[in-house]
Amino acid sequence: MGVFGSTVPVLTLGSISKRWIVPGWRLGWFVTSDPSGMFRKPKVVERIKKYFDILGGPATFIQAAVPQILKQTDEVFFKKTINILKQTSDICCDRIKEIPCIHCPQKPEGSMALMVKLNISLLADIGDDIDFCFKLAKEESVIILPGTAVGLTNWLRITFAVDPSSLEEGxxxxKSFCHRHAKQL
Known part of the structure; x- marks a missing residue:
């Protein structure tokens, strides 16, 4: 993205948790390409650095692992990861089509999760997305993030960054949970 820096300032973000698929390893970086100095005038970079200072650092073992992770990860790992995410994205979207109370308006491209709309009116004893997720976790041991957590009531965030067989099972x-809680017509 840095090639666009001569036209517009570019801020590139990266992280261990996303690139290497290790959720919880909150260690990342940002790189600027700003030959015209537009980020310096409103002190954008300094403000971002202050924000990161508030967050605290990652665990010591994560910090110790990073140099080896960066040095020893072969490009094949990233290609394999992209292929698996493509496969699991397809599985997720296909299986969601089989569940009447859940709708996926957009197939994800370049992510590890998808947002789906939950139609509460088709369910007998579910009040909202939070109720849905709590009951799903209790009854089926499947954890899905309620959309309310990201400001979207009656949506669900489903992560598909798992091996295909585990995703199929989940x-x-x-699907079984939704059928069990479906309103009887």
Whole structure:
């Protein structure tokens, strides 16, 4: 993205948790390409650095692991990861189509999760997305983030950054749960 820096300032973000698929390893970086100095005038970079200072640092073992992770990860790992995410994205979207109370308006491209709309009116004893997620976790041991957590009431955030067989099993449990709680017509 840095090639666009001569036209517009570019801020590139990266992280261990996303690139290497290790959730919870909150260690990242940002790089600027700003030959015209537009980020310096309003002190954008300094403000971002202050924000990161508030967050605190990652665990010591994560810090110790990073140099080896960066040095020893072969490009094949990233290609394999992209292929698996493509496969699991397809599985997720296909299985969601089989569940009447859940709708996926947009197939994800370049992510590890998708947002789906939950139609509460098709469910008998579910009040909202939070109620749905709590009951799903209790009854099926499947954890999905309620959309309310990211400001979207009656949406769900489903992560598909898992091996395909585990995803198939989890989505099968989700489907069973939805059928069990469906309103009887």
């Amino acid at each position: 989505l099968g449990r989700l």
